[in-house]
Amino acid sequence: MARLMNIGTPPPLRLEVNTLDASSQVPPPPQRPTPLRALGWLGLFALLTIVAQFGYMYGLDRFYALDSLPTEQKAERMKELVTSSFGLGTFYLLQVAVLLPPLLYAANFPEQRWTRTLALNPVPWATLGKWLLLGLVTMTVVSLVLSQFEVDEEPFMQQFLKDPHWLMLLAASVLAPVLEELLFRGYLFRAWRHSRLGLSGTLLLTSTLFAWMHALQYSWYGVAQIFCLALLLGLARERTGSVLTPIAIHATQNTLASLFMLLQ
Numbered sequence: 001m002a003r004l005m006n007i008g009t010p011p012p013l014r015l016e017v018n019t020l021d022a023s024s025q026v027p028p029p030p031q032r033p034t035p036l037r038a039l040g041w042l043g044l045f046a047l048l049t050i051v052a053q054f055g056y057m058y059g060l061d062r063f064y065a066l067d068s069l070p071t072e073q074k075a076e077r078m079k080e081l082v083t084s085s086f087g088l089g090t091f092y093l094l095q096v097a098v099l100l101p102p103l104l105y106a107a108n109f110p111e112q113r114w115t116r117t118l119a120l121n122p123v124p125w126a127t128l129g130k131w132l133l134l135g136l137v138t139m140t141v142v143s144l145v146l147s148q149f150e151v152d153e154e155p156f157m158q159q160f161l162k163d164p165h166w167l168m169l170l171a172a173s174v175l176a177p178v179l180e181e182l183l184f185r186g187y188l189f190r191a192w193r194h195s196r197l198g199l200s201g202t203l204l205l206t207s208t209l210f211a212w213m214h215a216l217q218y219s220w221y222g223v224a225q226i227f228c229l230a231l232l233l234g235l236a237r238e239r240t241g242s243v244l245t246p247i248a249i250h251a252t253q254n255t256l257a258s259l260f261m262l263l264q
Contacts, residue, residue, distance in 0.1 A: 033107070049099065056090075060087075085164055119190065119237065121242040131245050136252070160258070177247050181246045184210050203238075206234055
């Protein structure tokens, strides 16, 4: 009788197999570059930019045979070439070619692709449209407030209007927004957001560095606008969880500003 009862007893369920299957579907936590690692890469990017600038000037010197000119004329001619719309647009192309590969390498981890590190996540069109509208309204208000102060026209924009070139418009509308947002709101934001800086510290630090990077091109009026824009871009990155949102806002702002100046 005991044997018959044992035969009729169903075998135990193997729950451990289902447990393993369920746990294998849980995605691993995102990997983040450490704050010090991010600072190190930022220093390398700055060094590469300086090297690229000197290399670009050396190429201009050789191509236009500036050595045959007197020292003062050579300096004036070099400044004219570098600050022209074509020269700035060409340098932006060189800058993207020099900085983008190491940036993607720094953001790539053995178990995580650079697309996740840089938060290249899809954003619903409705959400993107709301942030674009918010960006336009915010920067319009900032411009109206800052316009109450007496400021001269930006030399950088004066040079662009003096000799407009499609390559400069491409750089301002596409190249600069993509590269700068991948660096500041992508890599650096990922590294510092969950450190002791928190959200407020990360917004202030990335926005300050972003504005300081443009200090040589703009007056205090332009730098103040850029700082306010950077705060908005950081908030967009935080709220939507994607760097595509600040890229879209940045590109829209630059495109509209360039077209507005050209149509004046």
